[in-house]
Amino acid sequence: MRRAAAVRAGFADCTRAGIVRRGTLRSTATPEIHQTAESILHLIPLPAFADNYIWMLHNDAGQAIVVDPGDAAVVEHALLERQLQLRAILLTHHHHDHIGGVAELLGRHPVPVYAPVDDRIVEATIRVSDGESIELTSPDVRFEVLAIPGHTLSHVAYVGDGLLLCGDTLFSLGCGRLFEGTPAQMLASLDRLSQLPGETLVCAGHEYTEANGRFAHTVEPDNPSLQARLREVAGLRTRQLPTLPSSLADERACNPFLRIDAGPVADWCRRQHGGASDRIARFATLRSAKDVFR
Ligand code: ZN
Ligand code: FE
Secondary structure, three states, X not given: OOOOOOOOEEOOOOOEEEEEEOOOOEOOOOOOOOEOOOOEEEEEEEEEOOOEEEEEEEEOOOEXXXXXXXXXXXXXXXXXXXXXEEEEEEOOOOOHHHXXXXXXXXXXXXXXXXXXXXXXOOOOOEEEOOOOEEEEEOOEEEEEEEEOOOOOOOOEEEEEOOEEEEEXXXXXXXXXXXXXXXXXXXXXXXXXHHOOOOOOEEEEOEOOHHHHHHHHHHHOOOOHHHHHHHHHHHHHHHOOOOOOOEEHHHHHHHOHHHOOOOHHHHHHHHHOOOOOOOHHHHHHHHHHHHHHOO
8 A cells, every 4th residue: 555645753863864665766846755655764874973865764664774873872862762673784894884773783783784895894794795685574574785986995885765874975966076096997986876866865974065066066057956955955964954865856957077078167277287088087187176176
C-alpha cells in the first residue's frame, strides 16, 4: 500500500529530517525528503564537530544505521533521543572525523562495521569493494558500493534507495580536496557520481555549501540555477539548517566540479594561469583554484 504524502519533521537540535519510502522514487519540493512505496526510512543529518554530518537512517521500528560516525557522543544522543537501536555502521573513508567514534560505539553496540579495504580503518568488520552490494534487513536497506578515489585512495560511496552517501568526495557546490588521489582519479569518481539519477539525494560529509557557493559564483556568476541555489543556501544557513541533502540534479546544474564541460566553466578554466587543455586539466585548474580561494 502506498502512503500519501511525505512528512517533514523538525527537531529541536536544528537538524532536518527526511522520510524515505521504498519503491518508486519521486522528487519533492523539499529535496531532503523523498518517498517511495512500502516501508519508511527517516534520513537525518546529525551535525558533529564544526561542520561534519553523521548521516543516520532509521525505520519506524526504531532500528538505525549511521554513516561516518566521527563522534560517538553525537550518535548516542540521537539514539537516546529518538529511542533507536543501532544496527550497523557504514564508513566512506579513513579520516578521523569520519571514523573517530566507531571504537566507542562498538563498545556499547556490537554491530557490523562496513568499510573499504584500508588498513587504516582497524574497526572494520566487513570490507567492501566496488560493485558489491550491502543488504541490511533492519532497517531494510540495500546499498551498492562505488569506489570513488580522489580525496583518499580507498574512498567509497554507498548508493541505494535514492540516496548517495558520498563522504568527502562530492559536496554541495564543491568537491573534496585531493589528499591522496590525482585529478584524473577524482574527476573519474565525480563523473561516476554525476551519472546517478537526478533525484538522488546527495548526503555529503560536511556543511561546506556556503563557502563552496562563493567559489562557484566566481566561476559561473551568470548561472541562474546557481544563483537560485545560493539564495536557498543563504536562507537555510540563516536559520542554522543543513543545506543537505541536495539533489544530484541541482549539483549537475550548479556545482562547477560537475560542470567542467559547461561552456562558462571551461572558459573560466582557460582564463586561469596554466590554462586547461583537456577536461582533466580543467578539473585540476578548478580544484587548485578552490584550494587557495578565500
Ligand atoms: Zn576526509
Ligand atoms: Fe571529513
